[in-house]
Amino acid sequence: MKILPGFLSAKRSLNPFRSNRSAQLLQQFQQQQQQQQQQQLLFLQSCRNPDENESQISCQERSDDVPHRPTPAAVMHVPVDEPLGVEKNLEKIRNLLSDPEVSLIGVAGVGGVGKTTLLKALNNSFLEQRHDFDAVIFASAFYGGERGLQAAIARRLGLPWEDSRSKMANAVRISVALKRRRFLLLIDDIVNPVDLEELGVPPKGPRSKSKVVVAARSEQICRSMGVLPEHVINVGPMEPCTAWQLFLRHVGTEAPQPCIMDIAKRVAGECGGFPLGLRAVGHAMSTARTIDEWLQSLEALKRSKDKLEREGKARETLPPGIEQAVLSTLKFCYKKLGPEKLRAGISYCALFPKNHSIPKDDLICYWIGEGILEGAHNEGESLVDKLKSFGMLKEGADPEQEVGMDDILRDLILQMKKGEFIAEAGRGLTGTQSSHYFEAAKKVSLMHNDVTEIEQLLQPSELASLNLRSNNRLRKLPDDFFGMTPYLRLLDLSHTGIRETPKGISRLAFLRHLDLSFTKIKSLPEEIGEIRSLVQLILEGTTSLTTIPPGILPKLTKMAKLNLYCSYSDWELKDGKDVAGENEGPSFDELKYLEQLTDLGITISSTASWEDFASCEKLTRSATRLMVKDCGDMRSMHLSTKFKNLKEANFSDCSFLKELEVGGSTADGRPEEAEGSKWKLSHLEVLRLKALYEASIIWAGVLTRECLPLLREVEISFCHELKDVTWVIQLERIERVILDTCKKIEQVINIERSTMSIRPCGLPRLRILAIRNLPKLMSLWTLPLSLPELEYVKVLQCPQLRSLPQSGTGENMTVIHGEKEWWDALEWKNDTEDCSSWYFQAAE
Numbered sequence: 108m109k110i111l112p113g114f115l116s117a118k119r120s121l122n123p124f125r126s127n128r129s130a131q132l133l134q135q136f137q138q139q140q141q142q143q144q145q146q147q148l149l150f151l152q153s154c155r156n157p158d159e160n161e162s163q164i165s166c167q168e169r170s171d172d173v174p175h176r177p178t179p180a181a182v183m184h185v186p187v188d189e190p191l192g193v194e195k196n197l198e199k200i201r202n203l204l205s206d207p208e209v210s211l212i213g214v215a216g217v218g219g220v221g222k223t224t225l226l227k228a229l230n231n232s233f234l235e236q237r238h239d240f241d242a243v244i245f246a247s248a249f250y251g252g253e254r255g256l257q258a259a260i261a262r263r264l265g266l267p268w269e270d271s272r273s274k275m276a277n278a279v280r281i282s283v284a285l286k287r288r289r290f291l292l293l294i295d296d297i298v299n300p301v302d303l304e305e306l307g308v309p310p311k312g313p314r315s316k317s318k319v320v321v322a323a324r325s326e327q328i329c330r331s332m333g334v335l336p337e338h339v340i341n342v343g344p345m346e347p348c349t350a351w352q353l354f355l356r357h358v359g360t361e362a363p364q365p366c367i368m369d370i371a372k373r374v375a376g377e378c379g380g381f382p383l384g385l386r387a388v389g390h391a392m393s394t395a396r397t398i399d400e401w402l403q404s405l406e407a408l409k410r411s412k413d414k415l416e417r418e419g420k421a422r423e424t425l426p427p428g429i430e431q432a433v434l435s436t437l438k439f440c441y442k443k444l445g446p447e448k449l450r451a452g453i454s455y456c457a458l459f460p461k462n463h464s465i466p467k468d469d470l471i472c473y474w475i476g477e478g479i480l481e482g483a484h485n486e487g488e489s490l491v492d493k494l495k496s497f498g499m500l501k502e503g504a505d506p507e508q509e510v511g512m513d514d515i516l517r518d519l520i521l522q523m524k525k526g527e528f529i530a531e532a533g534r535g536l537t538g539t540q541s542s543h544y545f546e547a548a549k550k551v552s553l554m555h556n557d558v559t560e561i562e563q564l565l566q567p568s569e570l571a572s573l574n575l576r577s578n579n580r581l582r583k584l585p586d587d588f589f590g591m592t593p594y595l596r597l598l599d600l601s602h603t604g605i606r607e608t609p610k611g612i613s614r615l616a617f618l619r620h621l622d623l624s625f626t627k628i629k630s631l632p633e634e635i636g637e638i639r640s641l642v643q644l645i646l647e648g649t650t651s652l653t654t655i656p657p658g659i660l661p662k663l664t665k666m667a668k669l670n671l672y673c674s675y676s677d678w679e680l681k682d683g684k685d686v687a688g689e690n691e692g693p694s695f696d697e698l699k700y701l702e703q704l705t706d707l708g709i710t711i712s713s714t715a716s717w718e719d720f721a722s723c724e725k726l727t728r729s730a731t732r733l734m735v736k737d738c739g740d741m742r743s744m745h746l747s748t749k750f751k752n753l754k755e756a757n758f759s760d761c762s763f764l765k766e767l768e769v770g771g772s773t774a775d776g777r778p779e780e781a782e783g784s785k786w787k788l789s790h791l792e793v794l795r796l797k798a799l800y801e802a803s804i805i806w807a808g809v810l811t812r813e814c815l816p817l818l819r820e821v822e823i824s825f826c827h828e829l830k831d832v833t834w835v836i837q838l839e840r841i842e843r844v845i846l847d848t849c850k851k852i853e854q855v856i857n858i859e860r861s862t863m864s865i866r867p868c869g870l871p872r873l874r875i876l877a878i879r880n881l882p883k884l885m886s887l888w889t890l891p892l893s894l895p896e897l898e899y900v901k902v903l904q905c906p907q908l909r910s911l912p913q914s915g916t917g918e919n920m921t922v923i924h925g926e927k928e929w930w931d932a933l934e935w936k937n938d939t940e941d942c943s944s945w946y947f948q949a950a951e
Contacts, residue, residue: 182234182243183263186502187227188386189356192349196225197232199340204291204318209338210311213329214322216342218515219383219433222322223247225342226293229320233291239316241288249296250464250504250511256294257281257306265899265922265946274305281307289316296462297323298514300331324429344380344432351375353382357389357498370401377408379432383513387440387498407442411435429515437516438523444497451479452490453499456512457520458552458574460533464503465510467491472668476597476620476643477572482667484706524550531556532574538562545570545592553578554599564591572597576622584609593617601625601645613637623649624670630654636662643668646675647708647732653677657693661700669701672708672732672755678716695719698726705752708732714741721745728752731790736760747771747807748786759797767799770814771807792817798825804834812837819872824848831857835870836892842872848880856888869893877901884908897921902929903950910934911945924948 196214203209216222230245246259257277261268264284268277286309294301303319304310311317323329329339345353354375374392378384388408395401412435444450452474459465471487474480480487491510494500499516503509521530529548533555539562545551546568554576561575563585570592575581581603589595589611596617600609601624608623613634618641625648635644636659644663646652647670655675660666679694695716698704707729711717717735720726727749734757735744741761745768750756758767771786786808796802818838823829824847831854835841846852855878869892876897878884884905889912902908902925910933911923923930927949 181238181240182230183245184234185227185230185245187231188224188382189353190224190228191353191382192345193221193225193228196340196342197229200225200229200320203338203340207316210315210318211332211334211338212318212320213326213332213334213339214320214342215326215329215339216322216324217430217433218324219381219430219513220342220344221382222342223295224382226295226320226322230293238291239289240291242290243293244290245293245295247295248298248301249462249514252462253301253306255504256301260292260306265948267899267901267924267948278305278307282309285309285317291317292319294319294321297321297328297332300328303332345382345385347376347380350378350380350385354378354385354389357386357393359393367398367401370398370405374401374405374408377405377412377432378436379430381430381433381436383498383515384433384436388436390497391440391443404439404443408435408439411439411442429518433515434519437519440497440499441516441520441523444499448479448490449493449497449499451477453494453512453516454520454524454528455479455550456500456510457517457524457528458530458532458550458554458572459512460555461514461517463511463533464505465512466503467508467510470510472643472645473597473599473620475667478596478619482642482703482705528552545573561585561588564588567591567593569594571595571617574599575603576600577602578604580604582606587611589614596620598622608632608635616640619643621645625649627651631656631659633659635659639664641666642703645670647672649674655693657691657697660693660697663701665703666701667703668706669698669704670706670708670732671710672734673757674708674710676710676712676716676736678711678713678719680715680719695723695726699723704729706731710734710736712737714738717741717744721747721749724749731755733757734759739763742766743768745807746788748788750788750791752790753788754790755793755795756791757793757795757797758799759795761799761802764799764802766805767796767802768805768807770810786814788815788818790817791815793820793822794818795822796824796826797822800825800827802826803828806834810834810837812839816840819843821845822847827851831855833857838870840872841870842896843875843877844873845875845877846879846881847877850881851883852881853883854886854888855884856892858888858890869895870897872896875899875901878903878905880904881908882906886910886912888912899924901925905929922946922948924950926950 200212200214203212214222214225226245230243233240233243242264244260244263246256246263248256251258254274257274258268260281261277264281266280266284285307292308301321308319311319321329321332321334326336326339326341330336344350351372358371371392374388375385378388392401392404395404412431415431415435415438441450441453444453455473455477456465456470467488470491471480471484474487474490475482480490491500495510500510500512503511521528526547527549529551532552536553536556536558538558538560539553545564546566549569550572551570552574554574556578557580558575558578559580559582561581561584568591571594573592573595574597576599579602582605589609593614594617595615597620598615598618599620599622601622603626605623605626605628607628608631612632615638618638620643621638621641622643622645624645628649629651630653633656639662641663642665644666645668650673652675657679677692679692698707707726709720709726709730709732711720711734717738728751730750730753732755733750733753736759738761741764743766744758744761744764746756748771770788815838817840819840820843821832821835821841822845823832824845827850829849830851832844832846832852833856835844836856836858844855846855855876871893873894874896876887876899878901880903882905885907887908891912898921900921900923902923906929908929921944923945925947930947930949
């Protein structure tokens with residue numbers, strides 16, 4: 108999670124308890140980061156073992172890299188599926204945890220047997236029972252592997268996470284923080300052995316009061332990480348009675364009729380007691396109402412199992428850690444999905460890297476590009492929800508924005524699609540090596556690799572989808588490559604080193620989706636206009652793009668999505684003059700010819716262009732992402748409800764803008780004087796304001812909680828006329844507020860001085876508040892506010908902020924990151940109580 112964009116830069120023996128490993132790690136780290144790492148090394152050498160006498164450690168002994176105040180709440184709830192049948196194994200783990208001689212425990216079991224449910228249930232059990240741990244930490248390796256584990260541990264400890272920081276640097280920071288407390292670390296989804304010390308977990312010897320529990324698909328993995336055989340708990344399938352209960356829960360509210368009950372139990376029995384299969388089959392059978400449907404499903408499950416055996420996929424040849432019963436039930440559920448677009452939709456997910464958190468917007472965009480969906484984003488959201496309800500997809504790292512796919516299901520789909528699908532995503536490949544990648548395949552995914560060149564095809568292929576996203580060193584495709592791929596429908600070259608649109612691209616008569624975003628292309632060729640089948644053209648972040656020949660955009664009559672956000676901005680005006688005054692380019696009138704256009708990302712860099720654009724109802728209605736920049740002569744701007752589908756708005760570098768008016772509009776564009784409840788920007792999620800030095804925010808009508816129902820992020824920087832942002836109190840879904848270099852802000856939320864009708868209640872979803880360089884800031888807020896999810900506050904260069912509110916933080920302590928000198932100078936009414944809501948982390 109990148110918390111603060113703009114000013115947070117947020118094999119060998121694997122025995123984790125070898126005493127010399129920490130010294131080796133720190134020595135290497137010191138060589139890379141001399142001065143800073145020397146300080147950390149000295150601290151590590153002077154630290155006492157917290158298990159000896161934690162209470163004797165004074166604040167003066169602590170490093171700037173560890174908290175000066177108590178740690179966050181020891182346990183945080185993690186969402187968990189029905190924890191049925193876990194009681195016996197929970198009791199086994201508790202008994203081992205109570206043994207002072209045991210510091211490392213293993214949980215072993217094949218995929219889909221319920222290890223994750225067990226560990227999550229264990230974590231949540233400490234919410235209601237007494238324990239001696241300062242921190243219970245649940246971390247999964249499913250998303251991001253070891254890097255993801257480090258991020259999860261760091262955030263749980265209140266350490267700012269920065270993607271740019273090296274693994275070694277993060278390990279030292281985590282080690283320092285963990286040294287200071289008794290912890291229970293629960294690590295889930297380990298596929299390959301992990302060196303715990305390389306993650307930053309301090310070595311633990313006998314009688315250690317800190318514990319680590321690791322969950323893996325085999326006992327051998329646990330042992331290779333140092334777990335003794337007698338400390339490994341093997342998780343097996345559910346007992347039949349418990350399996351039946353779980354199955355019924357997922358069949359739905361209507362239990363099978365008595366005449367069907369026996370068949371239903373046999374269907375459940377085919378799942379082999381594996382929770383993953385029971386949930387998936389239960390969902391698949393939730394609409395079955397007749398005996399024939401249940402009998403057909405029972406026979407289909409049996410055939411699925413028999414076919415696996417015939418194909419040589421029996422136990423001894425299955426992928427490691429996978430049981431036949433799990434594969435056969437998932438295969439049954441996959442084939443039972445209907446209509447066909449459900450199967451096509453989940454199949455496409457297998458082209459992403461293994462254990463990858465998939466952004467929902469990207470996935471839906473690909474579905475549309477493939478022709479799985481015709482172009483309705485809402486239909487895509489519905490398809491995602493259905494696949495989640497069927498157990499085919501799960502929540503991603505960001506539950507609201509991303510989804511994930513179980514690696515067992517992914518491997519199964521790729522096996523069924525062998526030859527048709529080639530998914531080599533995220534494997535560190537440097538090239539395709541030979542043209543066999545494309546000759547028989549219909550979909551090829553090489554995203555997130557280091558591919559530098561693509562092999563020339565020797566003969567035409569039936570390739571329909573080619574995804575080369577995030578291959579930074581790829582500069583070009585072979586000449587006449589597209590002549591050998593005439594049926595290509597989806598081409599993703601985003602985040603590559605491409606500097607010009609590949610030659611011959613007009614030969615792709617069936618191309619629906621072309622993504623060149625975040626490349627260095629300087630111009631679009633005339634031949635783009637010949638691809639009449641194009642539905643989605645994505646050019647976001649192409650900051651070097653300066654030339655789009657006039658007349659090519661109107662030819663793309665099927666275009667539904669055009670994304671020029673943070674890209675081309677030299678639009679020709681109505682009088683025939685272009686903004687730059689030099690090169691002839693497209694006008695907004697050309698976009699009016701795109702009758703199918705419903706998703707428009709646009710960049711505007713002149714006042715005249717803004718006036719042209721804002722006067723066109725079709726374009727304002729289609730706009731989903733809007734950037735207005737460098738309009739030096741603009742005096743006022745109105746972001747009206749004509750932009751009813753707008754999701755992201757970014758206004759920057761409009762130096763003389765006096766008023767930014769938000770909300771309400773009439774037919775002629777004038778502000779609406781009716782009550783605020785009559786205006787909405789219903790889809791706006793992100794609002795960024797930068798370098799609007801003289802602007803004030805004016806609300807058209809009354810700002811109520813109904814006006815901006817989805818706004819989740821506000822970022823304001825270099826806006827010197829703002830004195831507070833009290834209006835965010837009306838945003839029920841706001842998650843992040845960032846304020847940077849605003850000279851007149853005196854209070855973040857000032858309910859007392861507000862003219863708005865605001866109830867002093869709170870912000871139920873606010874997680875992050877970041878403030879920097881606010882020289883007049885005196886307080887965050889004064890009246891008590893309910894902020895149950897607040898987890899991180901960053902304060903830098905705010906010299907007048909001398910106190911923090913005692914209440915108003917969440918149920919858990921809130922991490923506050925700032926300068927040590929500032930923290931030490933804070934004034935507290937009661938030093939033992941007022942500061943107890945805050946967990947301080949010194950800035951470097």
